[in-house]
Amino acid sequence: xxxxxxxxxxxxxxxxxxxxxxxxxxxxxxxxxxxxxxxxxxxxxxxxxxxxxxxxxxxxxxxxxxxxxxxxxxxxxxxxxxxxxxxxxxxxxxxxxxxxxxxxxxxxxxxxxxxxxxxxxxxxxxxxxxxxxxxxxxxxxxxxxxxxxxxxxxxxxxxxxxxxxxxxxxxxxxxxxxxxxxxxxxxxxxxxxxxxxxxxxxxxxxxxxxxxxxxxxxxxxxxxxxxxxxxxxxxxxxxxxxxxxxxxxxxxxxxxxxxxxxxxxxxxxxxxxxxxxxxxxxxxxxxxxxxxxxxxxxxxxxxxxxxxxxxxxxxxxxxxxxxxxxxxxxxxxxxxxxxxxxxxxxxxxxxxxxxxxxxxxxxxxxxxxxxxxxxxxxxxxxxxxxxxxxxxxxxxxxxxxxxxxxxxxxxxxxxxxxxxxxxxxxxxxxxxxxxxxxxxxxxxxxxxxxxxxxxxxxxxxxxxxxxxxxxxxxxxxxxxxxxxxxxxxxxxxxxxxxxxxxxxxxx
Amino acid sequence: xxxxxxxxxxxxxxxxxxxxxxxxxxxxxxxxxxxxxxxxxxxxxxxxxxxxxxxxxxxxxxxxxxxxxxxxxxxxxxxxxxxxxxxxxxxxxxxxxxxxxxxxxxxxxxxxxxxxxxxxxxxxxxxxxxxxxxxxxxxxxxxxxxxxxxxxxxxxxxxxxxxxxxxxxxxxxxxxxxxxxxxxxxxxxxxxxxxxxxxxxxxxxxxxxxxxxxxxxxxxxxxxxxxxxxxxxxxxxxxxxxxxxxxxxxxxxxxxxxxxxxxxxxxxxxxxxxxxxxxxxxxxxxxxxxxxxxxxxxxxxxxxxxxxxxxxxxxxxxxxxxxxxxxxxxxxxxxxxxxxxxxxxxxxxxxxxxxxxxxxxxxxxxxxxxxxxxxxx
Numbered sequence: 001x002x003x004x005x006x007x008x009x010x011x012x013x014x015x016x017x018x019x020x021x022x023x024x025x026x027x028x029x030x031x032x033x034x035x036x037x038x039x040x041x042x043x044x045x046x047x048x049x050x051x052x053x054x055x056x057x058x059x060x061x062x063x064x065x066x067x068x069x070x071x072x073x074x075x076x077x078x079x080x081x082x083x084x085x086x087x088x089x090x091x092x093x094x095x096x097x098x099x100x101x102x103x104x105x106x107x108x109x110x111x112x113x114x115x116x117x118x119x120x121x122x123x124x125x126x127x128x129x130x131x132x133x134x135x136x137x138x139x140x141x142x143x144x145x146x147x148x149x150x151x152x153x154x155x156x157x158x159x160x161x162x163x164x165x166x167x168x169x170x171x172x173x174x175x176x177x178x179x180x181x182x183x184x185x186x187x188x189x190x191x192x193x194x195x196x197x198x199x200x201x202x203x204x205x206x207x208x209x210x211x212x213x214x215x216x217x218x219x220x221x222x223x224x225x226x227x228x229x230x231x232x233x234x235x236x237x238x239x240x241x242x243x244x245x246x247x248x249x250x251x252x253x254x255x256x257x258x259x260x261x262x263x264x265x266x267x268x269x270x271x272x273x274x275x276x277x278x279x280x281x282x283x284x285x286x287x288x289x290x291x292x293x294x295x296x297x298x299x300x301x302x303x304x305x306x307x308x309x310x311x312x313x314x315x316x317x318x319x320x321x322x323x324x325x326x327x328x329x330x331x332x333x334x335x336x337x338x339x340x341x342x343x344x345x346x347x348x349x350x351x352x353x354x355x356x357x358x359x360x361x362x363x364x365x366x367x368x369x370x371x372x373x374x375x376x377x378x379x380x381x382x383x384x385x386x387x388x389x390x391x392x393x394x395x396x397x398x399x400x401x402x403x404x405x406x407x408x409x410x411x412x413x414x415x416x417x418x419x420x421x422x423x424x425x426x427x428x429x430x431x432x433x434x435x436x437x438x439x440x441x442x443x444x445x446x447x448x449x450x451x452x453x454x455x456x457x458x459x460x461x462x463x464x465x466x467x468x469x470x471x472x473x474x475x476x477x478x479x480x481x482x483x484x485x486x487x488x489x490x491x492x493x494x495x496x497x498x499x500x501x502x503x504x505x506x507x
Numbered sequence: 508x509x510x511x512x513x514x515x516x517x518x519x520x521x522x523x524x525x526x527x528x529x530x531x532x533x534x535x536x537x538x539x540x541x542x543x544x545x546x547x548x549x550x551x552x553x554x555x556x557x558x559x560x561x562x563x564x565x566x567x568x569x570x571x572x573x574x575x576x577x578x579x580x581x582x583x584x585x586x587x588x589x590x591x592x593x594x595x596x597x598x599x600x601x602x603x604x605x606x607x608x609x610x611x612x613x614x615x616x617x618x619x620x621x622x623x624x625x626x627x628x629x630x631x632x633x634x635x636x637x638x639x640x641x642x643x644x645x646x647x648x649x650x651x652x653x654x655x656x657x658x659x660x661x662x663x664x665x666x667x668x669x670x671x672x673x674x675x676x677x678x679x680x681x682x683x684x685x686x687x688x689x690x691x692x693x694x695x696x697x698x699x700x701x702x703x704x705x706x707x708x709x710x711x712x713x714x715x716x717x718x719x720x721x722x723x724x725x726x727x728x729x730x731x732x733x734x735x736x737x738x739x740x741x742x743x744x745x746x747x748x749x750x751x752x753x754x755x756x757x758x759x760x761x762x763x764x765x766x767x768x769x770x771x772x773x774x775x776x777x778x779x780x781x782x783x784x785x786x787x788x789x790x791x792x793x794x795x796x797x798x799x800x801x802x803x804x805x806x807x808x809x810x811x812x813x814x815x816x817x818x819x820x821x822x823x824x825x826x827x828x829x830x831x832x833x834x835x836x837x838x839x840x841x842x843x844x845x846x847x848x849x850x851x852x853x854x855x856x857x858x859x860x861x862x863x864x865x866x867x868x869x870x871x872x873x874x875x876x877x878x879x880x881x882x883x884x
Contacts, residue, residue, distance in 0.1 A: 202830045205839060220861065349860045356860015364628070369687075388861035393830035454851045476840055491844025495829065501861035 001025070003090035003097050006104045007083035008127050009075040010120035010288060012335030013251055015127035019069045020080065022087040027063030033084070035068030038076045047078070047109045048085045055113035055160045060092045074333065076288060078108035079118030082137070085109060085160055086167060099167050103155075104128040106138045113160040117142040119288065122247070122254040125149040137163055143175040144262045145254055148247065191236040191266075195403040196229070199393050203230055204401045206387035206496060211237035211407070212414035213475030214429035216321065216343040216382060218306070220501045221389025222360075223353045227346035230387075231302045232269070234344055236404035238300070239412050240265040245298050248338060252297050256290050268299030274308040278316040283337060284328035293320045294337040306345035307374045314379050317343070321382045324432070342431070345383065347375065349501065357391055384431060384468050385496040414478040430474045435467055442474040447487035455494055469493045511576075511601040515583030517566065518600035519576055521547055522720075523681065523711040524562060528554040530714040536744030539719055540597040577709035578603035578682045588613045592727050592752050599724065602704045603682050611702040615673050619792045620650045622729035622749065624722070625659025626742040630767055631858030633736035634658050635868050636759055638666035640733065643785030645672020649792060652725040654679060655686075655694060655703070656718045659735045660725075665693060667701075674701035675728065677721040680713030681705055719744070727752040731791050733782060734758045737770020746774055755791055757782045762825065811854070818845055819854060819865065827862040 001024050008015035031045045052059045066084055068075050083105040089095040106124050107115040117139040118124075125146035128136050136146050140156040147154045155172035157163035162173045197204060203219060207230055210217035219227040241249055241264060250264045272281065272292045283291030293301055303309060320326050320339035327336045351367050354360035363371070419428045421441055427433070433441060444452065452469070455461045461469055470485065472493035477485045510516075522529065532554070533539035545553060551562045582589055583601040588609055593599060604612060621644050623637055641651050641663035651667040652675040653660030667674045676697045680686070682705045686694065697703060704724070707717055722745045726732050732749035734756070736742075746756055756779035761768025775781050782788050811819070818832065826832060832846065833839035846863060849855040858864040 200830070202833055202839065222860075356858070356862050361628075361859065365687075386861065388829060390828045390830055390860070393828065451847070451851070455847075458851060458853075460850065480838075480840070488841055488844040491847040492840035494847040494850075495843035500857040 001091045001093065003087050003095075003100065005083040005087040005090070005100050006128075006131070006133055007080050007106055008104065008120075008124040009073070009080065010077065010123055010255055011073075012337055013123060013248075013255055015120060015123040016073055017127060017131050018073070018075060018080065018083075020083045020087045021067040021069060022084070022091045023065045023067075024060050024062050024088070024091045029061045029063065031064045031066070033066045033068065035066075035071045036074045037068055037080075038074065040078045041068070041075050041080055044078065044081050044084055044109075047081050047111060048088065050111040051081070051109040051113045051160050052085055052088070054111060055164075057089060057094055057160070057164070058092060059088075064088060064091075077118060078116075079106050079120070079124075081109040082107035082115055082157075082160070082163060086163060089164065095164060095167055099169065102134045103167060104131075104133045104136045105163065106136065107157070107163075109160060115139045115157055115159055115163065119257040120251075120255040121145045122148060122251045125152055125154070126251075128152060135166075137166055137172075140173060140176045142254075145250065148250065148263055191404070192229075192233050193236060193404045194233050194407055195400045197226060197233065197400055200226055200230065200389050201401045202393070203387035203389050204407075206385055207234060208237060208402075208407050208411060209385065209472065209475050209479065209496075210234070210342060210344070210431075212411045212479050213384075213418070213471065214342055214431035215384035215472060215475065216431070217345070218383045218386045218498050218501070219344065219346040219389060220349050220386055222357055222391055223348060225389040225391055225393070227389060228304055230389075231271075231300075231304070231344045231346055233404060234300050234302070234342070235267050235269045237407050237411050238267045238342075239408070239415060241267055241298060249298050252290065252294060252338070255288070256295055268296050269302065270296040270299070271302040271304060274303070274305045275310075276313055277310065278313045281313045282316045282320065282326050282328070282339075284330055284335075290337065291326065291339075293317065293339045293341055294326055296341045297338045298340060299342070300344055301341040302344045302346070304346045306347040307371060311374065314375075317379065318382065321379075340432075343383070356388075380498055381462070381464050381468075383498045385472050385493070386498040386501050387496075388501055410479055413481075414475065417478045417481075418475075430471050430478070433471055433474070438467060438470050438474075442470050442485050444470065444485055444490065445487065448473075448485060448490045451487050451490050451494070460494065460499070461497060465497060465499065469497060472496060511581035511583035512585055515585065515601040516576055516581060518547060519603060519706060519708045521550060521562070521566065522706065523708040524558075525550065525554045526707070526711055526714060526716065528556060530716040533716045534719060535741060536719050536723065536748065539716065540723065540748070543598075543720065544596040576601075576603045578608075578705065579606045580604040580608040582609050582612065590616045590728050592729075592754070593724065595727065595752060597723065598727060599706045602706060602724075603708065605682070605698050605703050608702055608704070612675070612704065615650045615675050615702055616728065618648065618650050618673070620652055620675070620729040620731075621788060621792065622652045622725035622732040622745070622754075623660055623663035623735060624653070624726065624732060624737070624742075624745040625657060625735045626738055626767065626770075627657040627718075629658035629662075629736050630765065631862065631864040632761070632868060633767060634662045634858075635856075635864050635866060637662035637735045639867050640735070640759075640785060640788070641666030641668075641672075642670055644788065645670045645674070647785065647789055649673070649789070650675060650701075652677070652729050654718060654721045654725060655690065655697070656713075656721065661690065661693065663735075664697060668693065668696050671700055675725070676701065676703050677724040678703060678705040678707075678713070679718040679721040681707045681709045681711035683710040684712055685710070723748045726754070729754055731755045731757055731788060733788060734771050734774055734779070736761065736767040737774075738766050739770075743770050743774065746770075746779070755780065757788060757791060759783070811849075811852070815845055815849055815854075818842070818849060822855060822863045823865050823868060827858075827864065829861070829863075832863070 004021045090097045121142035122145045129149050129152040135153040137155045137157050143156050155166045156175045158173045166172050270292045279285040324340035326339045349355040350363045352363050473485045473490040476489040555562045637659040645667035650673040653663050655676040656679040726745035726748040758771035758774040758779045833842045836842045855863050
């Protein structure tokens with residue numbers, strides 16, 4: 001007897017259609033699975049056998065062969081268990097085969113027959129819908145995620161018996177009430193507010209510019225000046241996720257196996273420790289592993305103590321920062337992940353931390369040169385602006401410059417200006433504009449051109465640095481409500497160039 | 508071509524051989540001067556250690572032989588062109604020079620010579636002052652001499668070198684010793700424009716003692732020694748050498764709260780002349796017999812809009828961070844724009860931690876009100 005079911009395996013952020021074919025015939029009792037499955041798939045034999053028997057169903061004492069088609073596509077994870085079990089039941093006549101053609105099955109089986117949720121539910125639901133399947137049968141914990149895909153019926157089955165009931169035309173199990181059901185935004189704890197930041201007004205302004213234009217920002221200052229505090233307030237300035245962006249972020253979280261929360265509207269904020277490896281930062285440690293830069297997609301990647309990160313890890317960030325994606329090739333596995341982030345770096349200006357604080361710095365020239373070399377080069381070229389923080393500029397008293405709500409309003413207005421101006425382009429923020437877009441969307445007047453020319457002549461800005469300055473100037477103009485980039489906007493952007501801090505030291 | 512006599516060159520070789528023990532025992536200049544005043548034999552006996560016999564033997568064998576110092580030209584204290592001020596017992600026996608070094612040294616040392624001193628790590632302010640003094644003195648025809656090591660002497664040589672001025676740079680190591688990239692470029696420029704001199708041979712690494720020993724050469728050679736910054740007492744050692752050699756001492760004042768201003772202030776209290784500009788130094792030099800410098804333009808106060816001028820004054824008064832400069836500004840971007848313009852005009856630069864530094868501190872008078880909030884707007 002032969003039967004087949006439909007399921008999906010997660011490949012990067014996408015799900016690939018897998019047809020599970022089960023053949024049961026006379027012979028010595030055996031259960032073999034073929035079709036390029038990984039260890040978790042091979043171990044499914046024991047889970048499926050135990051789950052069927054513990055659910056009061058019959059496991060045939062015959063020769064069972066399960067094929068995962070297409071045979072040349074690697075399959076990973078335990079999410080194929082439910083489809084394997086149902087195909088086997090259909091092949092032995094315990095399930096009607098007719099209904100299986102329109103159902104996708106996703107879930108890991110426990111030995112007692114319960115169905116556990118699998119990673120990548122949103123990607124699977126999306127793929128199932130595109131494959132023309134009408135119903136997705138899965139564990140209740142991930143039902144809210146799957147229900148984000150309109151036009152796909154989600155049937156909850158918390159056990160193998162429930163799945164059999166659904167496939168026989170019976171009612172599904174009741175879906176649990178998730179924190180954020182369906183398309184409702186998730187209730188999340190309050191974010192830290194800019195109102196908590198006293199002093200450091202220039203750094204706060206730089207943070208608002210970075211949020212408005214999607215610029216990469218470096219926070220530089222002595223210990224205790226509030227670099228980390230400020231960076232953690234960045235998400236509170238960014239507009240909430242909506243539309244395709246929200247779906248992308250939710251899909252990433254789903255594939256990463258993060259707790260189900262419905263559709264995510266808060267932008268991710270990832271802050272890996274400085275001992276992270278290149279693989280930890282960009283992913284690829286194993287097939288389904290996502291790096292921090294991918295997990296921060298459409299959000300903020302905060303690298304505290306930037307100069308302490310391994311050189312190899314920082315160098316690995318060059319492609320994602322430039323292209324907004326990570327392409328990983330490992331042996332027979334290749335995947336492309338989205339990785340469009342705002343990079344926030346925080347660093348001390350020197351090894352002792354007090355360069356620029358009058359005579360407190362005790363670093364030698366050699367130490368300063370070595371320290372500057374850690375950040376110089378290509379990564380530095382991808383940082384758009386710097387915020388210098390000083391001990392004398394902080395303090396527990398005094399009024400804050402702004403609140404997160406007010407700053408978010410300004411950011412939203414500036415982003416709306418960018419969205420209107422960049423309509424028809426592939427991006428919506430100034431920070432992602434390339435040279436040709438800059439010519440179209442941020443033309444400079446004669447004064448601005450002259451300013452830029454002189455900055456180049458005096459070697460204050462490299463050619464790439466000049467583009468960065470114009471991008472930042474465009475955002476400063478957007479925040480001020482100016483249609484044209486003025487010389488004053490450009491002058492302010494030049495003052496915020498990262499080279500001024502990192503290469504400003506002597507020798 | 509005349510060259511140093513073998514006996515004097517032998518001293519350079521010996522210093523190179525003993526650089527290790529010297530570095531351990533001669534890091535204080537006052538003690539080092541006592542050591543350097545010893546004869547070759549006494550030096551071997553004092554510092555030779557287990558190599559004492561070997562060194563004494565080599566000295567005896569090399570006595571009349573030629574010693575390859577690794578320099579195109581050499582000069583010793585038995586030569587008429589050797590600077591008179593270096594004839595003290597602790598002075599160098601021989602100097603290793605570059606191409607045409609003897610001629611250049613004679614020309615440059617014949618005119619007014621000013622030495623500029625400072626600690627190994629100086630403030631951005633000190634560096635900017637030293638560079639401006641070097642530039643101004645060079646423009647006035649004064650020979651600038653300094654050690655090619657440490658922030659302030661190097662800045663002074665850079666400033667003088669920018670105008671193609673007369674410079675005598677004392678190397679802290681052998682003439683063929685490697686040095687860092689930026690210093691290597693400066694050394695190349697100074698070798699073409701002025702005179703490089705060394706006491707240690709070949710590629711001998713100078714270590715700390717090499718720098719200390721080199722500091723005594725400009726200090727003794729110059730008619731005026733200017734201390735721009737000095738923190739610890741040992742930073743004042745070149746000033747003590749200058750005084751011992753009969754030179755005049757001058758000091759640049761700083762903020763009374765700055766540890767790096769303690770040295771110059773102490774010198775002023777002891778009688779050194781307080782200098783606030785290149786003109787002050789030129790006046791000192793003009794008072795010396797036979798040393799009237801040619802007065803060229805030593806720099807003029809920059810012609811800028813009043814608003815920019817006020818910014819320069821604020822930076823000069825210590826209000827040097829963007830945070831403080833933009834405080835109370837209705838549109839901080841305007842202040843940042845003005846700061847960028849001043850950078851582009853070469854009047855400001857960025858120092859440690861991104862603070863603004865005056866490129867010509869001596870041309871900007873400090874404001875009357877200082878750096879209080881709202882001083883700019």
